[in-house]
Amino acid sequence: MPDDLVASRSDAPRPERDDPALPSLGAIGLLRWAWRQLTSMRTALFLLMLLAIGALPGSVFPQRGVDATQVTRYRAEHPELSPWLDRLGMFDVYSSVWFSAVYLLLFVSLVGCVVPRTRVHLAAMRARPPRPPSRMQRMPAHASFEVEASESEVAEAARELLRGKRYRVDVRGGAVSAERGYLRETGNLLFHVALLGLLVAVALGSLTGYRGQFLLTTGTGFANSLVAYDTFDPGTWVDEGDLPPFQLTLDDLTVAFETDAAGNQFAAPRDFEAAVTVVDEPGADPVERTIRVNQPLPVQGTNVYLQGNGYAPVVTVRDTQGRVVKSGPVVFVPQGRFYESPGVVKVLETEPQVGLQGIFLPTWEMDAERGPVSVFPDALDPRWFFTAWTGDLGLDGGEAQSVYELDTTSMTQLTDDDRTPFAVGLSPGESIDLPDGAGSVTLERIDRFAAFGVRHDPAKGWALGFSVLAIVGLVASLFVPRRRVWVKVSGRGPEAPADGPGAGVIVVEVAALARSEDPRLEAEVAQLTTRLRERLDGTATEPNQEPGE
Amino acid sequence: MSVDTTLAQVSNVLVYSSMAAYSGALLGYATDLSSRGGRSARAVAAQEKVLVGSGAPVDDAAERPPMAGARSSRAAGIATSLTWLATGLHLAAVLTRGLSASRVPWGNMYEFAVTGSFVVSAVFLGLVVWRRDLRWLGVFSVGPVLLTLGLAVTVLYTESAQLVPALQSPFLVVHVSIAFISSALFTLGFSVHVLQLVQDRRQQARAAGTPPTRGAFMDRLPRAADLEALGYRLVAVSFPLWTFTLVAGAIWAEKAWGRYWGWDPKEVWTFVIWVVYAAYLHARATRGWDGRRATYLAIAGFVCVLLNFGVVNIFFSGEHSYAGIG
Numbered sequence: 001m002p003d004d005l006v007a008s009r010s011d012a013p014r015p016e017r018d019d020p021a022l023p024s025l026g027a028i029g030l031l032r033w034a035w036r037q038l039t040s041m042r043t044a045l046f047l048l049m050l051l052a053i054g055a056l057p058g059s060v061f062p063q064r065g066v067d068a069t070q071v072t073r074y075r076a077e078h079p080e081l082s083p084w085l086d087r088l089g090m091f092d093v094y095s096s097v098w099f100s101a102v103y104l105l106l107f108v109s110l111v112g113c114v115v116p117r118t119r120v121h122l123a124a125m126r127a128r129p130p131r132p133p134s135r136m137q138r139m140p141a142h143a144s145f146e147v148e149a150s151e152s153e154v155a156e157a158a159r160e161l162l163r164g165k166r167y168r169v170d171v172r173g174g175a176v177s178a179e180r181g182y183l184r185e186t187g188n189l190l191f192h193v194a195l196l197g198l199l200v201a202v203a204l205g206s207l208t209g210y211r212g213q214f215l216l217t218t219g220t221g222f223a224n225s226l227v228a229y230d231t232f233d234p235g236t237w238v239d240e241g242d243l244p245p246f247q248l249t250l251d252d253l254t255v256a257f258e259t260d261a262a263g264n265q266f267a268a269p270r271d272f273e274a275a276v277t278v279v280d281e282p283g284a285d286p287v288e289r290t291i292r293v294n295q296p297l298p299v300q301g302t303n304v305y306l307q308g309n310g311y312a313p314v315v316t317v318r319d320t321q322g323r324v325v326k327s328g329p330v331v332f333v334p335q336g337r338f339y340e341s342p343g344v345v346k347v348l349e350t351e352p353q354v355g356l357q358g359i360f361l362p363t364w365e366m367d368a369e370r371g372p373v374s375v376f377p378d379a380l381d382p383r384w385f386f387t388a389w390t391g392d393l394g395l396d397g398g399e400a401q402s403v404y405e406l407d408t409t410s411m412t413q414l415t416d417d418d419r420t421p422f423a424v425g426l427s428p429g430e431s432i433d434l435p436d437g438a439g440s441v442t443l444e445r446i447d448r449f450a451a452f453g454v455r456h457d458p459a460k461g462w463a464l465g466f467s468v469l470a471i472v473g474l475v476a477s478l479f480v481p482r483r484r485v486w487v488k489v490s491g492r493g494p495e496a497p498a499d500g501p502g503a504g505v506i507v508v509e510v511a512a513l514a515r516s517e518d519p520r521l522e523a524e525v526a527q528l529t530t531r532l533r534e535r536l537d538g539t540a541t542e543p544n545q546e547p548g549e
Numbered sequence: 550m551s552v553d554t555t556l557a558q559v560s561n562v563l564v565y566s567s568m569a570a571y572s573g574a575l576l577g578y579a580t581d582l583s584s585r586g587g588r589s590a591r592a593v594a595a596q597e598k599v600l601v602g603s604g605a606p607v608d609d610a611a612e613r614p615p616m617a618g619a620r621s622s623r624a625a626g627i628a629t630s631l632t633w634l635a636t637g638l639h640l641a642a643v644l645t646r647g648l649s650a651s652r653v654p655w656g657n658m659y660e661f662a663v664t665g666s667f668v669v670s671a672v673f674l675g676l677v678v679w680r681r682d683l684r685w686l687g688v689f690s691v692g693p694v695l696l697t698l699g700l701a702v703t704v705l706y707t708e709s710a711q712l713v714p715a716l717q718s719p720f721l722v723v724h725v726s727i728a729f730i731s732s733a734l735f736t737l738g739f740s741v742h743v744l745q746l747v748q749d750r751r752q753q754a755r756a757a758g759t760p761p762t763r764g765a766f767m768d769r770l771p772r773a774a775d776l777e778a779l780g781y782r783l784v785a786v787s788f789p790l791w792t793f794t795l796v797a798g799a800i801w802a803e804k805a806w807g808r809y810w811g812w813d814p815k816e817v818w819t820f821v822i823w824v825v826y827a828a829y830l831h832a833r834a835t836r837g838w839d840g841r842r843a844t845y846l847a848i849a850g851f852v853c854v855l856l857n858f859g860v861v862n863i864f865f866s867g868e869h870s871y872a873g874i875g
Contacts, residue, residue, distance in 0.1 A: 041835045048828040049846075052821045052853075059814035059865055066812055094812050202810070211807065258710055260552060265710035272714050293714035294805045305807040455807040463809065467796040474792060478785050517781065 038105065039112030047106040054102050058093035061085060065095065107199060114192050121185045128170040129177035132486035132511070139511035141525040144490070147536045148504045151489045157535040158487035161528065167485060175488035180481075184516055187476025194470035201466055205459035210234040210243075217312040217329040217449040221249035224302075224454070244300035247279040251288070253309055253448045257377050267337055267377055274306050274450045291452075301456060308451030310334040310341055311360055313384050314444040317347050320437050325349040329447045332360045333404055338374040344406045345386075345441075346393050353393045354438060355406045358386025360446075364425075372425065382446050385425040388414040388434050414438060482515040485528065508532065556649035557709035563642035564663060564702060570635030571670075571695045577628025578687030582766040584624065625684045629677060632691060636674055639667045649709045655725050656712045658862055662701035666694045669733040676737070685770050689740035720801035728794040732854060734787035735826075738780050739851035742844045745776035749841060777844065781833065784847055788826050795819055814865035818857040825850040 037043055062070035071091045075082040089096030136142055147154070151174040158176040162169045167178035212229035214222050222228050224247070226240045234240055256271040274291045278299055289297050296303040312329035319325050325347055332343030345356040363376035364383040372385055391411030395401060414422040414435045424432050426443040433440045490507045510529045514521045643664050647654035654660045673690035676683045712721070744767075751761045752773055761767075770776070798819065803809040810816060829850060832843035 041831065042837070045828055045831050045835055045838065048824055048831065052824040052828065055817050055821050055824070058812055059817040059861065063812060261708045261710035263708050265708050268710065269713050270711050271717075294718040294801075296804065296807065303807060305805075307807070453807045457808075460803065460809060464796075464800065467799070471789060471792050471796065474789050478789065517778075517785070519778070519782070 039109050044109045050102045054099050057090050061090045064091050110192055118189055125182055129179040132175045132488045136509040136511040139513050141512040141522045143525050143529040144507055144509045145533055146505050146507050149536045154489055154508050161531055178485045180483055183476050184480040184482045187473040190473030191470050191477055194466045194473055197466035198463055201459045201462035205457045207235040207237045209457035210238045211455045213453050215331055215449050215451050216250040217447045218250050218253055223247045245281050246299045249277045250450055251275045251277055253450050272309055303455050305453040307453045310449055312447045312449040313360055314447055315345050316442040316444055319350050319439045331449050339377040340374045352390045355389040355393055356386045357406045360384045379446050383425045383427050384443050387421055387423050390438055481518040484513045486511050552709050553649045556645050560642045560645040563638050567635045567638035568698050570631050571691050574628045574631035574635055575691045577624045581625040628687055636670045643667050653722050656716055657707045659701050659705040659707040662697050662705055665729050666697040668729040669736050670694045672733045693736055715805055724797040724801050727790050731787045731790035731794055734783050735851050735854050738783035741776050741780040742847050745773050745780055748776055749773035791823055795823055814861050818861050822850055822853045825853055
């Protein structure tokens with residue numbers, strides 16, 4: 001609310017008024033007092049600063065709403081501090097009570113400012129520009145000149161001139177009052193109302209929208225329904241049973257990484273592209289589409305985003321008799337720029353159950369210190385290293401468990417004959433027998449997986465619309481100058497003869513007052529004076545411009 | 550996908566050449582200011598004797614001696630020519646860097662620093678073309694530019710390469726280029742605001758009867774109120790551009806990540822900067838907050854701009870992690 005939007009705030013800079021004697025505050029008086037405090041400029045300013053400071057912790061501490069796993073990791077690393085941070089809402093800053101309180105109070109304060117101001121502004125737009133001041137030369141910009149003309153000629157010329165410059169003009173008793181720049185205040189109010197609209201659109205979006213994530217390995221498909229999502233985060237007003245029934249199959253995923261540049265640009269991702277087949281609704285024709293980063297696929301009012309990718313080694317596990325007990329792609333989640341991907345294969349169908357825990361390296365190399373590592377994110381020389389466990393996977397109790405972690409509390413690690421843990425690396429096509437007759441493991445091939453995000457936000461168009469309105473309003477409120485200009489005749493020229501030639505010489509005064517930041521006010525008065533003079537006598541000599549006070 | 554390494558080398562050489570020219574310009578502007586100071590300090594001293602003798606009230610405007618002599622304006626002229634040369638070389642460096650990878654030259658922190666400092670310099674020259682008497686701002690514009698370039702070539706340097714997929718979007722052009730211009734205006738606004746505070750302190754000291762003994766060059770700079778007005782105008786132009794950056798970034802985020810606002814650290818800081826400058830604009834219109842106190846807010850805003858670039862990019866992990874610092 002730069003400049004004059006604040007004029008209606010009780011503490012905006014304006015001529016002081018005598019404070020009335022303090023009345024005794026009743027309940028209503030107290031409310032009125034509280035309301036005036038809340039809507040005062042000083043409070044708004046204070047709340048703005050609180051908002052800025054309050055937003056900062058969310059960039060320092062991980063946020064549940066942004067990345068819940070980061071929060072879990074942070075809590076594990078800082079066990080002493082975390083409970084306190086959690087109590088203060090540091091992991092949910094933007095939905096915390098105190099942050100919400102700050103921005104809601106700010107918006108209440110804004111309403112309390114905008115409503116009376118709109119009234120004042122509407123009245124001002126209907127009112128006539130105020131009468132000229134009695135002492136024109138006391139205005140910030142002032143000029144005068146002498147001309148042989150009548151008062152009405154001056155008024156008419158000034159009226160035309162100011163109309164041409166898009167002033168609102170009012171002629172009273174031979175004096176001309178003019179005002180321009182109402183758009184500044186209109187823009188100001190528009191900006192603030194648009195911010196309110198934006199807040200409502202954001203709130204509506206989170207109430208009526210939803211977002212979810214799912215993974216697909218190449219060749220597999222997804223049908224949009226609650227059970228198909230790995231994570232699903234619906235707004236309060238979303239009917240989870242009524243999602244648009246589209247289907248999507250991942251046909252292929254192409255990836256490209258930097259091979260030329262050295263240093264930290266080496267191995268940086270260059271292109272990810274998912275080729276998918278989409279069926280809009282059951283029975284519709286399948287359509288082939290591509291989804292890329294920055295190029296989501298719109299389906300049935302939602303957008304589908306390509307959000308991640310990695311490897312899914314296709315593993316076959318056989319039991320002691322050679323029967324296949326597990327076969328298929330297993331998603332390994334990549335970490336770091338070289339896609340070192342830890343992962344777990346769980347075999348439930350055997351007795352005892354088998355768990356394989358290890359890491360997939362897309363381009364592996366033996367490091368003297370760290371052992372096998374990956375040196376490039378693409379699958380140029382892939383190898384899967386793992387150890388094996390037998391026992392109880394802990395899944396029978398029906399408790400939720402991460403598919404990416406192995407709970408080894410009820411399991412024993414298989415060892416080689418020399419009692420060292422069994423550990424092995426497989427390349428695609430290779431097999432290995434597990435010790436103690438626990439079966440065999442084959443790495444068939446390496447598939448890729450893609451992580452997709454689905455987002456539905458019916459209010460995002462409104463949010464964009466209000467944002468654009470806010471910018472338009474802001475520009476008007478900052479750059480449209482609001483000015484008042486007066487032109488009046490102050491009398492006969494001092495050297496004018498009583499009659500004869502030159503008897504009609506009068507002094508014309510032009511004055512202007514800036515009602516906002518206005519560095520061009522004096523230039524405006526100078527230009528008006530010159531033009532007025534040209535119109536009145538056809539000559540264009542320098543006016544006697546005097547600096548204002 | 551290939552990168553023209555020769556052109557990237559040319560760009561590096563051009564960066565160093567422009568730094569040499571900027572150094573010359575900085576020297577020229579500093580000479581200009583110091584010689585202004587030297588003359589005016591004597592003039593002020595002479596005037597103060599008269600004023601004390603006559604017992605006249607100390608009028609700030611009266612202490613302003615006429616414009617410094619030929620020597621200083623010649624130094625300023627040379628410095629401005631050198632700045633044009635340096636900015637030309639700088640532009641060539643930015644263009645060759647972009648051409649070497651056939652894309653906009655702001656894909657990592659090094660490129661952002663090089664291109665961003667070019668925009669600061671270009672905006673400064675624009676101001677000088679608009680108002681020739683703004684050349685005193687030279688030291689305070691070319692100085693930060695040279696500092697940024699020095700930081701870029703020593704700490705931030707990254708080999709020219711293609712973009713990561715998340716940056717492959719037309720919004721990289723729209724969102725970031727406006728952010729550049731806005732940041733450049735905030736930078737110049739910051740310089741002006743700091744000078745305003747210094748000038749304000751000097752004027753207060755003088756009004757209290759203890760004229761400052763050092764930094765006589767400040768006497769040749771505009772009065773605190775004029776500096777305040779200039780600083781405000783720079784921020785006022787920048788603020789809608791920053792708002793646009795915020796909105797364009799949100800549109801891009803919606804395309805790239807599936808949400809227009811996700812409280813990513815970079816988004817948080819961009820928002821905080823917006824709020825702090827909004828507070829500044831409000832403070833300017835609040836009784837008891839106008840003047841120095843509002844200016845402190847503008848300075849706080851620029852500190853946030855610096856933190857957003859220097860700290861958030863490197864130390865806070867988020868989806869804007871494109872710094873390319875290994």
